[in-house]
Amino acid sequence: MENKQYPISKTLLPGLELNLIFFILCGSAVQVIFGQQHTLFLLLRLIYTPGIVLLAGLYTSKDDNNVSFLLKHAAVYAVLFIFFGLCNQVLLNHKKPFQSVIRLVTMVKIPTPSEMFFTAAVLFLCAGLAARYVDRIYKRKRLLILAGVLAIAFAFFPSDIFGYPIIGVFTGCETYDCIALLPYLGYFIGGIFLGKENVLFSKKISVGSLVVSFISAVLLFTPLKEAALITLPAFPVYLLYLLAGLFIPFRKLTEGLLLLGDKGIAVLRGWYQDFMNNRRKALPLYFAVYTITFVIMTACVFFSFIEYDNSIAWMHDAISQYIPRIHYFTDYVHECISLLLKGDFNFPSYSFRVGLGNTVPLSYEPVYWLFALFDSSHVEAAYNIITIFRFFLAGLSVSVFFLYHKKGYFESLLGSMMYTFCGFAIYAGVLHAHFIAPMIFLPLLMLATEEIFRKKRWYLCTIFVAVALPANYYFIYMSTLAMGIYYIGRFLFTKDRDKKTWKYFFTTTATFAGAYLLGVVIGNISLFTSFASFMSSGRAGNSEIAASSFFDYGSAWLTRLYTYFISSPGSPGAWLKLGFIPFSYLAVVILFLKKGNRLIKFLFLICAASCIFPIAAFVLGGFSTITNRWCYILALLVSFITVRAIPELRGLTRKELKTLFISLLPYLLIILMNRDYRTEFTLASLAILLCNYVVILCMNKELHLINMHTSKAALIFLCCASLTLNAYYQYFEGKNTSPTSFAKQGHVIDEITDTPMKVLNNYPDDSFYRVSTAEIPRKNLCSSLVMNYNSIATFSSTISGPVIDYNVGMGNTAWNLVQLGGFDNRTFMNALACVKYYALAKDELSALPYGYEEVPAKKDKKSPYGIYKNNYTLPLGYTYDSTITEKEFYNYSALERQELLLQTAVLDDEHVQLPKKTFVPTASEAKITDYEAKGLKIKKNIVKVTKPGATLTLSFKGMNDSETYLVFDGSLNPTKSNGQHMVNLDLSCKDYKRNLDFRSSNHTYSTGQDTHLFNLGYREEAVDSCTITFNNTGRFSVDSLKVYCQPMDNYASYIKELSENKLEDIQMHSNTITGNISVDKEKLLVLSIPYQKGWTAYVDGKETDIIKANVMYSAISLKPGEHDVKLVFRRPGIKASLCLSAAGIVIFIIALIIRRRRIKMNK
The missing domain is CATH 2.60.120.260 (Galactose-binding domain-like)
Known part of the structure; x- marks a missing residue:
């Protein structure tokens, strides 16, 4: 036999593998483009399957200790299987991506052409397990002959006798369409023979393979067709093997590709080692890796939105208030910039488009102002982008926190992903995007607290508080409590004796208080605006307790709390959204297994107690309701516990490993024994929890089954898989977050403007008026901000107290504490609110109040909606010649009160009263x-x-x-x-x-x-x-x-009398309303403007008091004669706020200068 000997080169086997992949991809392309399925089938039969089996034999023969290499190959082919299977299901068959992934992983569906990669993955896995025994079999001729006989026998092995892919991959089955492996066992043995004998070219092998292929071609026309198809590829596969070894251009191409791959791997390995070894130069690399990981995780976590073509715009609050306000905000900022360029500093501060009229809505969260970079026509895209950007900033912020505490880059990366996509974030962050803001600021505030305790950079506290307070005073309150508890715990459990003295405590506490208060002074604007509005609204002091006790949530609460600690979308209730990764459960157990770490244990126990007792939620919720929106604080703590546990995993003792396993049993028993908790997502969490334990077991230094790098890769993979599954189940079947809970992509503005009000542009009218419709759905409550009309509806968490008192007193049923949906089509209440037009569909005429008639459109356009004009419209300002006190007013029934207000004005008891009028109710x-x-x-x-x-x-x-x-x-x-x-x-x-x-x-x-x-x-x-x-x-x-x-x-006469002396020649400019009126006797001018601070009235140039009338409206007392009336609005508290902020900034700068001088003097 004339053989050309060679050591198995680095290029031969990879070259053969590239050939095989190339041929099969070409066949797949032909199938996809031309629909030629027989081409792919022939390539599978004649080239790929026998070739890949031969290649597995060649790889196996290289070294007895080649297990790791073969297993890595199996992993690569498994990834290719998932990738091509997903492409097939999603791109070609238009299946849902997440469902496709689950079906692929569970092997419910093995689609073409990904089944060949599944076959290869199983083949190399088996080869890896058998590699250590190959040399023994090869050296024993009898065993080798027996293997050859079995290989020939398997060529005649019947297919379709098993029904599950993992068995069918060997034998063939109905649910698994790919060619079975066992009949090709001969090629595997042939590969081992070629590898062991170092045979590249042999006349005997060439002639023998040619003869086998020829005989097989003849047998194709006999009953032995199935066996012939197995042996037919002998010569083509051998030719492909020779091509990879002898064809010089192909060898050079393979060498070039391998060289390029080696260089790339070397660079990545260097970066990886820098990253793992926490080298300083790797810091920029960390943030690059964080960004890439965040992008990948964002795609995984929010893939349900892509899958269902949804926008991240919740149909409840985002559509009904957040996006309309952003739309208004972008136009408002652009208008202010335009005025500024013209030298006009009188920026609009009041708008009648905001409910019945209110201060222009602004947010002082820094990220919110990024919306100003977008045009209002792109508000949907802006909302999606900036919502995702908030998540990015939360992860960036917590990364800084972990790195500050000298945690490793890997640990910080895992912790940042866990924190960014925790249960609270994926729930609250998509329902209320601004709820991510406290997650951004909390790590920075905690970092600043630690700096003060160390007597270092106190000014960080001032800066972070000054930025966080305007963003949201509600969450800064919770974060402040967390800062205080941490600060006290830091003092109690510090090991530094110099810092554990009362002198040190009081001096650092004074610094802490001063730095914090200075930040409050600088960032006080939300206290003068948002907080002031809240205090004057009906929600202030509206403490309703939705629990039977301050100390008990109910019998099932603790079980739910324990079970849903690591699974989402489940929640114990009361806004306690946990959903941490399963590894966090193990990290908490490890925390309490180890001695020390008293501060972290102290903080965790406080958080645990806060989860158990409703009174904690009541206190942390601002003494208004029992809500656990503070759980983002728990997310930071659990993330930190998880991060600090990773370096300790290798050093766990056998006793600790046993205790760790025992800690899994309660969760295991609850899930498996209780049907209420045995759901798909809890079972998925349980599976990942067990996988995490197996990884910890394998990476233990005593067992040392896998190295540290592999174990870290497994941990980050399990972390990302857990977060992805949590998000999938949250957005698939979670309360308020199912696919139907969000607006379709590109249809957000359509949803907001889906109202009969859209036809108003066909009815131009320059006078002041308000409009309404039969029923105002939640999604249209703030559509006036987008469509530019004056409404009687709004959605706001700070509806003013007078507006609330008015609706309560009238018995209105078209509202709640945060939503005003109009006045229930009540004729009298609409008249008092200056409603001039009703927009209705043709089938809603039964809801039309009294006194309206249809008006023809002034533009020739057909529409399913009609406009109906009120024949008894009141102007913006109308007059009364009689009054009663509020005390007298509330002596009447709610139904009588609405008629009473059309005859006499209602004033506070302390104001001067006009003559009384006899009231006889007609209801x-x-x-x-x-x-x-x-x-x-x-x-x-x-x-x-x-x-x-x-x-x-x-x-x-x-x-x-x-x-x-x-x-x-x-x-x-x-x-x-x-x-x-x-x-x-x-x-x-x-x-x-x-x-x-x-x-x-x-x-x-x-x-x-x-x-x-x-x-x-x-x-x-x-x-x-x-x-x-x-x-x-x-x-x-x-x-x-x-x-x-x-x-x-009597309705028409009521309106006529009120309109007898009315405000005329009304002109509205930025923050100013002017008009004139003539009265023949002392009267009260009532303005259809909700009573609130900020308005100043001038009658004939003299400032006049504005008094509250008719419970929620504004009024001015007039003497007989003609009068010029001017109303000016100034945003309340803004001057005082700006002055305080300026003073705070000056003090801050002076304090920094003094600090810098002291540092220089000490040096």
């Missing part, structure tokens, strides 16, 4: 003559609803030409003693229908009113029945249920 009760209950039982004042859709139909005798009201006196509440509950009702009266949500009295957003007036619409002819549909089961308390009718006979 009357329509006696309920009968009722019919279906699906519910009524006993005294308790309604028991046994099934959803239960109805209560009331029969009564109504009145002609009147509005009909259904009146609930008292509260409509579930009879449970605790918890926040919603009651959903449908009301119908002839063709009038309306859906309503009621909140229990202890609900965070409950209005707290005792009377609810449901307007059933105006009718010329009397109605005689109405139906209430209960969409929730349960027991509800109803104190009183009556029907009233409000006739419209």
